[in-house]
Amino acid sequence: MxxxxxxxxxxxxxxxxxxxxxxxxxxxxxxxxxxxxxxxxxxxxxxxxxxxxxxxxxxxxxxxxxxxxxxxxxxxxxxxxxxxxxxxxxxxxxxxxxxxxxxxxxxxxxxxxxxxxxxxxxxxxxxxxxxxxxxxxxxxxxxxxxxxxxxxxxxxxxxxxxxxxxxxxxxxxxxxxxxxxxxxxxxxxxxxxxxxxxxxxxxxxxxxxxxxxRLQPLMSICLPTYNRAANLDHCLHAILTQVGNNELVEVIVSDNASTDATPQVVAKYREQYRNLMYFRNEENIGADRNIFQVMFKGAGKFIKLQGDDDYQIEGTLLPLLNVLQKHGDCGVVHVNVHNNDGQVYLNEGLPHFLAATSIMSTFITGTILRREDLLRVDTPEHFLDSSFNQMYIQYAILQHNPRFCIINRSMYRFAANDPSGYNFGNVVFRSYQSILNYFLGNGLSEQDIRIDKHLVLYNKIIPWFHDIIQNRKKTNTDGFEDIFSQFYKDEPYFEQALQWIRSIRASVSAS
Structure with missing residues (x-):
């Protein structure tokens, strides 16, 4: 030897x-x-x-x-x-x-x-x-x-x-x-x-x-879109040039009655790729409902949501398939784009998932669900008009299948479109906290939620707010301070955080 x-x-x-x-x-x-x-x-x-x-x-x-x-x-x-x-x-x-x-x-x-x-x-x-x-x-x-x-x-x-x-x-x-x-x-x-x-x-x-x-691939990439033909073109190119006519992957586009060249963009790729499917709504049903609809059109073992302005980096899709093949018993797979060390790790339970993902569980392109577990959720539409229904579904899945997988890899380039169509404070405070509180006593403790509440405010929400205000993005921030006060008034750091938020808006107004 x-x-x-x-x-x-x-x-x-x-x-x-x-x-x-x-x-x-x-x-x-x-x-x-x-x-x-x-x-x-x-x-x-x-x-x-x-x-x-x-x-x-x-x-x-x-x-x-x-x-x-x-x-x-x-x-x-x-x-x-x-x-x-x-x-x-x-x-x-x-x-x-x-x-x-x-x-x-x-x-x-x-x-x-x-x-x-x-x-x-x-x-x-x-x-x-x-x-x-x-x-x-x-x-x-x-x-x-x-x-x-x-x-x-x-x-x-x-x-x-x-x-x-x-x-x-x-x-x-x-x-x-x-x-x-x-x-x-x-x-x-x-x-x-x-x-x-x-x-x-x-x-x-x-x-x-x-x-x-071909009838049941390993992964369905479910892609809701509306009036972003140029983004969609780039997105489909980034996906399909990697997977080709791969029987293990299907790509599903749900067009929310776009009025631009979206149908022509999809038709161009369908001439070459038989694993690309296209559905078009007769009328615009709203972003949340289009996201919800397309995830149930996939036949794959895993359902992967994909934003139309998030572009898959070359060489990342087949390694992702490999992870799904190895960890096929996980109810939820989360792509952590903020850590690129390439590590893949497993854990179980809602508290550990909250600690690992926090508000990034709302990022649709980082969301992968095992279809078998998705179909077992009794009321998958429960938070449908919250903008964060996909977050609720992940927690609902973990209630009956607690195993999840985290992939640390920066897999996407982003078009950097301004978030629009919703009120920022309403979703990051009211929607997010409402979903977590729904699972209070049903997988999450008050301590789990309070720890995350503090971390998400300082690590994500305030930096996002600063970026929106400083760069004068179109995102609606009306009433941000009032909504924050409603959900954080009882926290010991409330006054300090409120002054910080007000100083952000004041500094930009002064400039």
């Missing part, structure tokens, strides 16, 4: 001691991403046609060959962000070979978009020319390619799939499938409902499993 540990350590040291390609050479690449490392000791023909993403790691020895040097069609080889490969990796590209982000390549893997003619048996294949010059190979994000595998032809390997060692792949592989053999066939299909890989005997059974998976 000690000898093996030493050998493994020595191997790592030797690997780390191999120098990387000289910067003069990497400068010739079509693109060479930051923090990428390609060890010296391989061969790359025509680096001008090779694109290397960020955080790529390629170990020697390797061989990248661009068969046809046509600079007008560069790049021909694309290695996506975060890809890794072990020694013996070979790519031969006549037209196009792309590895999506975070593909793992084991030792001695060969990938090519074409082969050679071999019709005259009396001539060497190498002298007979290539078999095709328009083929494309695409390997989806998060796929793992086993040792000694061969991938060749005009094909697509889906996201999150696994190619077993020494397999020969010559045709398409759907998302989230395990293949093996020569030629490779589907051996297992991922089932989002159980969270398991299910054995399949043949192609017919595999297709049946995949069809069932």
């Amino acid at each position: 000690v000898d093996k540990m030493f050998e493994a350590f020595e191997g790592r040291v030797n690997s780390m001691s191999v120098p990387n390609l000289h910067p003069d050479f990497t400068a010739r690449f079509h693109h060479f991403g930051e923090n990428s490392n390609i060890q010296d000791g391989g061969q790359i023909y025509c680096p001008e046609g090779v694109y290397i993403g960020k955080n790529v790691s390629i170990r020697a020895h390797y061989y990248f060959n661009i068969v046809t040097e046509d600079i007008e069609t560069y790049p021909k080889i694309i290695i996506g962000d975060g890809c890794t490969s072990n020694p013996g990796f070979i790519i031969s590209a006549t037209n196009y070979v792309e590895l999506g982000p975070h593909v793992e390549i084991d030792s001695n893997v060969f990938i090519s978009d074409t082969g050679h003619h071999f019709r005259p048996v009396d001539n060497l294949a190498l002298s007979q020319g290539i078999g095709a010059n328009r083929n494309r190979v695409y390997i989806g994000e998060g796929t793992s390619i086993g040792e000694g595998a061969v991938i060749i032809g005009n094909l697509r390997i889906g996201k999150g799939s696994i190619v077993r060692p020494h397999s020969f792949v010559e045709c398409d592989i759907p998302d989230y499938c395990i293949v093996a053999g020569t030629p490779a066939r589907i051996m297992q299909v991922y089932d989002p409902e159980s969270g398991n890989w299910i054995d399949v005997k043949n192609e017919e059974e595999a297709n049946k499993r995949i069809s069932i998976r």
Whole structure:
């Protein structure tokens, strides 16, 4: 055991001691991403046609060959962000070979978009020319390619799939499938409902499993929208370019009778993505009711709400799917965008959820609900006109399924539209406190609520108020001081906080 540990350590040291390609050479690449490392000791023909993403790691020895040097069609080889490969990796590209982000390549893997003619048996294949010059190979994000595998032809390997060692792949592989053999066939299909890989005997059974998976994906992204066509365009692009036609994800847009180009924006994406659905209300039913309506249209194991002006950062959706797959028993999943340390942790109970999320449980884009538990809530519309009904639903779910998951990750960019359509003081004081008090004695104690009441005021509400006033946003703050006094007059810090609030408004008025 000690000898093996030493050998493994020595191997790592030797690997780390191999120098990387000289910067003069990497400068010739079509693109060479930051923090990428390609060890010296391989061969790359025509680096001008090779694109290397960020955080790529390629170990020697390797061989990248661009068969046809046509600079007008560069790049021909694309290695996506975060890809890794072990020694013996070979790519031969006549037209196009792309590895999506975070593909793992084991030792001695060969990938090519074409082969050679071999019709005259009396001539060497190498002298007979290539078999095709328009083929494309695409390997989806998060796929793992086993040792000694061969991938060749005009094909697509889906996201999150696994190619077993020494397999020969010559045709398409759907998302989230395990293949093996020569030629490779589907051996297992991922089932989002159980969270398991299910054995399949043949192609017919595999297709049946995949069809069932489309009916109940792992996640439904439910997107209410109204008259924000430009925001929606950006939002859908950020989502769909990551998940593509992924059977594990459906995207549902609920249009609240928009009068702008919203229908045309959705139609553009529906031409390409079959997992995008569109519903349009005959009349504007209000933001709260549109949010409520769309969450019940999803068929996924998890329902994820999404603001139309919150844009998913590249490379964050598939890791999110991985978290949901691992923690499929959680009733609520919360994305904590204010902490980007990447940690994922579990806990149970309303008091712990309140301490972990506070008023950020009202942030719809950070809200993910297990559909099974959502459907068990007796009165999901109880606080429907509060602007915070989604917060109430999370607490109601945790009453019968106390397990929740917190994901610390900044997953979104924000359009920074001014909050409008409601009174700020009314929602952050009256709505928020009313929902917490609803659960007083039913999961939350008076002490739980009073601790949060103090923290949320100083950590969130007053800073938000200051931002609104200082930057003269359109958000309605009429009566803010009066509503604050109504809900905080009995707190020992009331006078101090009231003076602070008044000074914020006075300082801006004076300027």
